[in-house]
Amino acid sequence: MPATWILLIVLALSAVGYVMARNKALQSAGGNRRALHSLPSYYGGNAAMAAAAPALFILMGWMILQPIAIDTFVSSNLPAEIRAVPGERSLAMADVRRIADGLDAAVSQGALTMDQSRIIESTETDVRALLGTVGVALGSEVDAATLALAQTYRAATDTGNMWRAVVILLVAFLSFAVAYRMTNKDFRARPFVERAILLLLIAAASVAILTTIGIVFSLIFNTVDFFSRYHAADFFFSTTWEPSFSGRGGDSQLGFLPLIWGTLFISCIALIVAVPLGLFSAIYLSEYASNPVRSIAKPLLEVLAGIPTIVYGLFALLTVGPLLMDVFGRDGVLGVTWMSGGTAAITAGLVMGIMLIPFVSSLSDDIINAVPQALRDGSFGLGATKSETLRQVVLPAALPGIVGAILLAASRAIGETMIVVMGAGAAAALSMNPFEAMTTVTAKIVSQLTGDGEFNSPETLVAFALGITLFVITLGLNVIALWIVRRYREQYE
Amino acid sequence: MTDLTNAPTGAAPRRFGSLLEESPRTKRRNAAEKRFRIYGMCAVGVGLIFLAALLFAIVRNGIPAFTQTYMTVQVELLAEKLDKNGNRDIDDIKKVSTFGYNPLIDTALEKAVAQAGIETEITRGKDLRDMLSSGAAAQIRDVVIANPELIGSVQDFTVLTSSRVDGYMKGRVDRESLARDPNLSPAHLDIVDGLVANGAIDRVFNLAFITGADASESRPEQAGMGVAILGSFFMMLVVLVLSLPIGVAASIYLEEFAPQNAFTDFIEVNISNLAAVPSIVFGILGLAVFIQFAHLPQSAPIVGGLTLTLMTLPTIVISTRASLKSVPPSIRDAALGVGASKMQSVFHHVLPLAMPGILTGTIIGLAQALGETAPLLLIGMVGYIATNYPEGVASGFLDPNSAMPAQIFEWAKRADPAYYERAWGGIIILLVFLLTMNLIAILLRRRFERRW
Numbered sequence: 008m009p010a011t012w013i014l015l016i017v018l019a020l021s022a023v024g025y026v027m028a029r030n031k032a033l034q035s036a037g038g039n040r041r042a043l044h045s046l047p048s049y050y051g052g053n054a055a056m057a058a059a060a061p062a063l064f065i066l067m068g069w070m071i072l073q074p075i076a077i078d079t080f081v082s083s084n085l086p087a088e089i090r091a092v093p094g095e096r097s098l099a100m101a102d103v104r105r106i107a108d109g110l111d112a113a114v115s116q117g118a119l120t121m122d123q124s125r126i127i128e129s130t131e132t133d134v135r136a137l138l139g140t141v142g143v144a145l146g147s148e149v150d151a152a153t154l155a156l157a158q159t160y161r162a163a164t165d166t167g168n169m170w171r172a173v174v175i176l177l178v179a180f181l182s183f184a185v186a187y188r189m190t191n192k193d194f195r196a197r198p199f200v201e202r203a204i205l206l207l208l209i210a211a212a213s214v215a216i217l218t219t220i221g222i223v224f225s226l227i228f229n230t231v232d233f234f235s236r237y238h239a240a241d242f243f244f245s246t247t248w249e250p251s252f253s254g255r256g257g258d259s260q261l262g263f264l265p266l267i268w269g270t271l272f273i274s275c276i277a278l279i280v281a282v283p284l285g286l287f288s289a290i291y292l293s294e295y296a297s298n299p300v301r302s303i304a305k306p307l308l309e310v311l312a313g314i315p316t317i318v319y320g321l322f323a324l325l326t327v328g329p330l331l332m333d334v335f336g337r338d339g340v341l342g343v344t345w346m347s348g349g350t351a352a353i354t355a356g357l358v359m360g361i362m363l364i365p366f367v368s369s370l371s372d373d374i375i376n377a378v379p380q381a382l383r384d385g386s387f388g389l390g391a392t393k394s395e396t397l398r399q400v401v402l403p404a405a406l407p408g409i410v411g412a413i414l415l416a417a418s419r420a421i422g423e424t425m426i427v428v429m430g431a432g433a434a435a436a437l438s439m440n441p442f443e444a445m446t447t448v449t450a451k452i453v454s455q456l457t458g459d460g461e462f463n464s465p466e467t468l469v470a471f472a473l474g475i476t477l478f479v480i481t482l483g484l485n486v487i488a489l490w491i492v493r494r495y496r497e498q499y500e
Numbered sequence: 501m502t503d504l505t506n507a508p509t510g511a512a513p514r515r516f517g518s519l520l521e522e523s524p525r526t527k528r529r530n531a532a533e534k535r536f537r538i539y540g541m542c543a544v545g546v547g548l549i550f551l552a553a554l555l556f557a558i559v560r561n562g563i564p565a566f567t568q569t570y571m572t573v574q575v576e577l578l579a580e581k582l583d584k585n586g587n588r589d590i591d592d593i594k595k596v597s598t599f600g601y602n603p604l605i606d607t608a609l610e611k612a613v614a615q616a617g618i619e620t621e622i623t624r625g626k627d628l629r630d631m632l633s634s635g636a637a638a639q640i641r642d643v644v645i646a647n648p649e650l651i652g653s654v655q656d657f658t659v660l661t662s663s664r665v666d667g668y669m670k671g672r673v674d675r676e677s678l679a680r681d682p683n684l685s686p687a688h689l690d691i692v693d694g695l696v697a698n699g700a701i702d703r704v705f706n707l708a709f710i711t712g713a714d715a716s717e718s719r720p721e722q723a724g725m726g727v728a729i730l731g732s733f734f735m736m737l738v739v740l741v742l743s744l745p746i747g748v749a750a751s752i753y754l755e756e757f758a759p760q761n762a763f764t765d766f767i768e769v770n771i772s773n774l775a776a777v778p779s780i781v782f783g784i785l786g787l788a789v790f791i792q793f794a795h796l797p798q799s800a801p802i803v804g805g806l807t808l809t810l811m812t813l814p815t816i817v818i819s820t821r822a823s824l825k826s827v828p829p830s831i832r833d834a835a836l837g838v839g840a841s842k843m844q845s846v847f848h849h850v851l852p853l854a855m856p857g858i859l860t861g862t863i864i865g866l867a868q869a870l871g872e873t874a875p876l877l878l879i880g881m882v883g884y885i886a887t888n889y890p891e892g893v894a895s896g897f898l899d900p901n902s903a904m905p906a907q908i909f910e911w912a913k914r915a916d917p918a919y920y921e922r923a924w925g926g927i928i929i930l931l932v933f934l935l936t937m938n939l940i941a942i943l944l945r946r947r948f949e950r951r952w
Binding site: 071074104197201204205207208209210211212213214215216218219221222225226228229283284285286287288290291292294295296304307308310311313314315316317318319320321322324325326361364365368392393394395397398415418421422423424425428429449452453456457470471474477478481482485486489 | 793
């Protein structure tokens with residue numbers, strides 16, 4: 008029985024249960040709602056939840072665990088020499104799964120009957136051609152051993168699905184029966200329902216934890232896999248980044264240093280653009296600008312933060328890059344030949360800087376406004392001008408907060424992807440020249456992982472190692488920045 | 501009192517000259533003040549100039565994508581070419597491939613050029629056909645297959661011109677650049693000029709760009725955003741259906757019920773950190789968990805939606821908590837006072853009052869998710885060309901598709917400059933969606949916001 012059916016049956020039971028339990032409660036009170044402990048809807052809700060919640064919970068767990076169990080079971084039947092190598096194993100298992108899915112598809116489309124699909128032999132039928140007709144493309148001919156495994160896989164899945172239906176429906180009916188029996192006018196239904204809702208709320212809040220766990224585990228497992236195929240020292244200390252594109256060539260050089268250098272270099276350019284502009288904008292808007300100016304300029308600047316990064320990427324690639332070429336490139340206005348292509352560190356850095364202006368300015372704005380007025384008044388009272396007050400009193404007082412804001416902006420810059428993918432070029436270079444093409448950690452994650460389904464070569468797995476470094480760096484910067492900002496806020500509260 | 505009127509004696513006044521005259525030091529200080537102020541104005545100005553430049557680039561480069569050059573040709577649908585057996589059997593008609601239609605188009609073009617009285621060295625219809633999109637034959641074939649009774653008659657077809665001709669009409673291509681282009685020769689442009697004067701070639705509003713599907717790399721004139729818009733739409737449905745209930749439930753727990761303990765702190769730390777994790781890391785998560793581990797279909801909007809949900813949740817939780825916090829405690833106290841349970845006070849009173857704020861935050865979160873590209877690249881929503889419309893709702897969620905920003909990225913990567921124009925045009929469509937969503941959010945806030 009497919010999972011959707013089970014789901015529908017359980018939901019139907021739960022809806023029927025709601026009405027039944029509500030009526031029973033009302034009946035037990037002789038139709039007098041005031042004799043009930045809780046509102047009638049709580050009795051209904053209690054029964055509905057009893058029918059649905061445990062069953063759906065088991066269904067979810069079952070759907071996650073069954074494939075894992077079957078995978079382990081079937082792959083234990085693989086020949087030992089294939090089982091030993093993780094990459095080969097996952098490839099073989101992918102084949103088995105595809106064939107099994109293909110046979111199921113053939114049955115559902117009427118190309119085979121159920122019985123035919125069970126006894127099909129690779130020696131008699133061209134399984135590959137057959138599956139091709141139902142839209143499942145196989146990479147190679149099907150051999151008898153793989154087909155047998157696929158049949159084992161299908162049989163195990165069928166058995167699993169049958170038990171799934173039996174167990175879940177049984178649980179749903181039983182737990183509904185218990186709830187229904189308990190329903191009478193003295194049953195305290197409300198606390199039950201409310202506790203269940205509270206559990207739901209806690210589960211929702213835990214999604215954040217699950218996400219973090221998911222990120223950390225998916226990064227760590229694949230990174231460990233990567234380091235089992237590639238030396239950690241070579242990754243961290245090599246200065247060459249030259250992945251081979253054949254996929255399985257062992258001669259890739261996956262040095263991390265040029266990528267992190269490019270990342271930091273481009274982020275630096277971005278901060279050099281964004282910090283002065285953002286900071287001065289914040290100062291001007293919060294201390295000097297008249298009300299009408301502020302009410303127009305501030306939202307306009309914040310529009311820059313709402314524009315998707317793909318727009319900035321295109322702006323870098325098609326507008327800023329060619330513009331810079333016209334100035335610094337060959338036949339340019341300056342007559343210098345510093346730039347040989349539109350995509351360069353400075354292109355990406357400049358555009359990223361524009362993107363970060365509102366980020367720096369709105370954070371600094373908050374921080375400058377948090378400096379107590381008494382400090383300013385004191386300074387004015389001593390005869391200081393506005394700018395002297397700002398430079399010598401407000402800014403030093405706000406400095407820790409501003410440093411925090413800059414760190415947050417830096418973490419944004421380091422994690423930014425689309426602008427560098429489109430604007431910075433693809434060559435990994437350890438260079439001090441901002442007019443040269445450079446590449447970053449994020450851009451390489453994209454280029455190593457895009458469109459790849461199987462993770463069994465160091466060239467794809469390296470993306471996870473890059474991902475984990477990126478995660479650690481941005482997380483570290485954020486933690487430090489938030490800590491500084493919080494410390495600073497407490498100072499004036 | 502008299503002391504004040506007495507002329508100061510003793511200590512000599514430190515200041516000489518008139519008060520109305522600024523001393524050099526004061527002048528310096530005032531100049532510094534003015535400079536500082538000007539720096540600030542410049543910073544704001546530069547920021548605004550960047551914004552203006554960005555918008556100008558988008559509008560100037562993107563607007564041409566919304567018009568397209570079409571040519572009207574009179575094609576004689578010869579029966580002996582299209583229906584050799586003469587029995588109008590639809591299966592026989594379908595056997596004639598687009599190659600069978602090309603000679604008809606060639607003849608029609610030769611006639612059109614002759615009619616317009618254009619003198620040209622290009623005489624062969626096959627060469628004239630370079631002016632039309634290579635999809636023109638397919639378009640005529642589709643019409644014929646849908647209406648077999650047209651065979652034997654002469655029909656007017658409005659077909660796409662090639663991207664070079666379109667570029668010439670829009671000023672992107674000129675005779676000089678065509679000299680090095682194998683796809684079209686400058687002599688073609690003379691014909692185009694003649695046909696424009698004749699009214700056969702015209703540039704009209706390009707609805708196909710908004711509703712159409714992506715096309716292959718050699719046919720930019722056919723490419724449209726429609727399928728990618730649908731992909732984005734299905735993704736946003738997933739994000740909305742998952743992130744709104746989960747986000748609101750999580751915020752209610754944290755804001756109203758959570759005890760002060762390590763578990764609560766842990767959740768809060770997680771949420772604030774997730775809000776700052778780079779979006780590409782969520783892409784890695786989606787790839788590893790939803791595709792590698794759970795074997796969900798690659799490139800499907802449902803995977804994109806799930807990934808973006810995880811990314812949007814922290815934003816929604818943060819804004820929802822802010823709007824729950826802004827509901828005054830007196831509301832809760834009043835509800836508790838008349839005998840409501842804690843749960844009832846939250847769900848019957850606090851939540852409805854916080855709803856406008858929650859919706860505003862959700863719309864802004866959705867807008868953010870709509871423009872996100874990087875995670876989609878990792879789960880494969882870009883390698884595919886979005887050439888097929890989804891067949892139904894299930895196929896919309898599960899079949900490989902692209903999304904608006906990913907489609908724009910795909911176009912930007914292609915070599916033909918005609919695709920750059922499409923990419924800019926795509927950005928205009930994307931920004932129109934974002935603007936609408938943000939406007940709705942602002943209107944919601946204006947209309948329903950309550951100050952306590």
